[in-house]
Amino acid sequence: MSTIHVPVTRNGFGRTSRPDAWWVVPLLTFLGLGAFVVYVTWAAFQGVHYRFGPYLSPLYSPEIFGDPRTAWFGGKPDWFPSFLPFTPALLVLWAPGGFRFSCYYYRGAYYKAFWADPPSCAVGEPRKSYCGEASFPLILQNIHRYFLVVALIFLPILWHDVWEGFWFDTGFGVRAGSLILLVNTILLTGYSLGCHTLRHQIGGILDQLSRRPIRKQGYRMASCFNRSHMLWAWTSLFSVAFSDLYVRLCSMGIWTDWRIF
Amino acid sequence: MSTQVTFRIWRGEKGAGQLRDYTTEISSGMVVLDAVHRIQATQANDLACRWNCKAGKCGSCSAEVNGKPRLMCMTRMSDLPADKPITIEPLRAFPHLRDLVTDVSWNYDVKKKIRKYQPRKPDNPDGTWSMEQDDIDRVQEFRKCIECYLCQDVCHVLREHGLHPDFIGPRFLVYSAALEMHPADTADRLPDLKNDLGIGYCNITKCCTKVCPESIAITDNAIIPLKERVVDRYYDPIKRIFRAITGSGGD
Numbered sequence A: 001m002s003t004i005h006v007p008v009t010r011n012g013f014g015r016t017s018r019p020d021a022w023w024v025v026p027l028l029t030f031l032g033l034g035a036f037v038v039y040v041t042w043a044a045f046q047g048v049h050y051r052f053g054p055y056l057s058p059l060y061s062p063e064i065f066g067d068p069r070t071a072w073f074g075g076k077p078d079w080f081p082s083f084l085p086f087t088p089a090l091l092v093l094w095a096p097g098g099f100r101f102s103c104y105y106y107r108g109a110y111y112k113a114f115w116a117d118p119p120s121c122a123v124g125e126p127r128k129s130y131c132g133e134a135s136f137p138l139i140l141q142n143i144h145r146y147f148l149v150v151a152l153i154f155l156p157i158l159w160h161d162v163w164e165g166f167w168f169d170t171g172f173g174v175r176a177g178s179l180i181l182l183v184n185t186i187l188l189t190g191y192s193l194g195c196h197t198l199r200h201q202i203g204g205i206l207d208q209l210s211r212r213p214i215r216k217q218g219y220r221m222a223s224c225f226n227r228s229h230m231l232w233a234w235t236s237l238f239s240v241a242f243s244d245l246y247v248r249l250c251s252m253g254i255w256t257d258w259r260i261f
Numbered sequence B: 001m002s003t004q005v006t007f008r009i010w011r012g013e014k015g016a017g018q019l020r021d022y023t024t025e026i027s028s029g030m031v032v033l034d035a036v037h038r039i040q041a042t043q044a045n046d047l048a049c050r051w052n053c054k055a056g057k058c059g060s061c062s063a064e065v066n067g068k069p070r071l072m073c074m075t076r077m078s079d080l081p082a083d084k085p086i087t088i089e090p091l092r093a094f095p096h097l098r099d100l101v102t103d104v105s106w107n108y109d110v111k112k113k114i115r116k117y118q119p120r121k122p123d124n125p126d127g128t129w130s131m132e133q134d135d136i137d138r139v140q141e142f143r144k145c146i147e148c149y150l151c152q153d154v155c156h157v158l159r160e161h162g163l164h165p166d167f168i169g170p171r172f173l174v175y176s177a178a179l180e181m182h183p184a185d186t187a188d189r190l191p192d193l194k195n196d197l198g199i200g201y202c203n204i205t206k207c208c209t210k211v212c213p214e215s216i217a218i219t220d221n222a223i224i225p226l227k228e229r230v231v232d233r234y235y236d237p238i239k240r241i242f243r244a245i246t247g248s249g250g251d
């Protein structure tokens, strides 16, 4: 590669000629992601109030081990190390957590908001050294495709939870909680189907898509979701946390589940 | 209607210099380049600035207007706050020559390093190729590039960390994508992209996409798809095992 002498006039952290409020977006990202991580961590450690009627909080789905009456394989298994905290959420949250953590959109967003790399476009950085995603540890972000596979396995499970959320003791019904779980799962589906890796695997990998009509349609669909991946990412982030909060507060008797019919 | 606006323009040579204030009259419909020309004509005959088409197509008039890389000829005065001085500085990621002019020739050298287009054997007896529009659509987006190098300028890997020897920058990742995804091309650029061209340095902050005057979705449509191809080849153990067993592809 050709070398170049650029007197890189590093201005220092936060220095820029931009007169606009460049710090607003990274600050909102920091607060939004930070609040989500704090809430989800707290909720995952609770281990109670994650079900209300037919609703299951998406943070606790699938309930592999947990409440012996409702979990797939019964209560806390005997072999589970006693020194580790146990809740049904802690068994599954690594999957959606890892999926979001290694998502291309979130990566770009939190590198800016949490690591100031850069704080915002054309704004000075606090550190001189830089390795990007070319070496350890960030090279591990390439694991995203495996998290995608797990996320795609979770989706039908979440849709099953939605279906269950419409069946009450009295039979089929629609209540606010049913709709909240439905909207949440629509948003999670839109987020997952717009994944860059999915778009690549479906069709982006091919240079002559026209020869594969089914994959071409799949690529078009993934590209369509992908164009607003950021929007799906944020809306689904809030809806997951809100769905858990809703189920939790209903279960605690603080909120009443509004009956529509 | 006309108003008086103050411009704070970088004056100096080879990186040494300072911002100087010029106040000039702005009338409706003017762009930043018009104002620079007016200042040049009336107050600073020796002000160096580069321009050519005044239509956003030659990519010559790149500068940093109020701290953001922009084409001066496409930046409307009506879109900038007129009550505060407007700063105009040269591109920061390249060696400075004079006033608003920088030496962007590093980019030409980088372009030469990228493997050329290598078409497959012609499809037709008359030596031509047949391609579906659907397959060409994707690379046509990349061909809109006017080589203004605004994306190179804003990219923090070059601008802030000066990794020019190791990273080709977003413009040339777009160029690589245009070749790599071309339906008739047979060259393999993935080893270069991973090793010498430095695609791993991009941390997908999308600043390049935001400044592109041609609205090329640089990060989403060029860089991330190339990163995914590099992952397929080098960082996906299951695909590697599969290739080893089936003998398809190679490093």
Ligand code: SF4
Pocket: B154, B155, B156, B157, B169, B170, B201, B202, B203, B204, B205, B206, B207, B208, B209, B219, B223
């Ligand atoms: S997305 Fe990558 S190439 Fe574009 S500005 Fe950011 S680091 Fe540079």
Ligand code: SF4
Pocket: B144, B145, B146, B147, B148, B149, B150, B151, B152, B170, B171, B174, B211, B212, B213, B214, B215, B216, B218
């Ligand atoms: S990709 Fe866009 S910003 Fe970059 S050089 Fe081309 S036209 Fe300019």
Ligand code: FES
Pocket: A099, A102, A103, A104, A105, A106, A144, A148, A191, A192, A194, A195, A196, A197, A198, A229
């Ligand atoms: S890139 Fe965002 S989920 Fe895969």
Ligand code: FES
Pocket: B051, B052, B053, B054, B055, B056, B057, B058, B059, B060, B061, B062, B071, B072, B073, B074
């Ligand atoms: S003068 Fe040609 S792009 Fe501005």
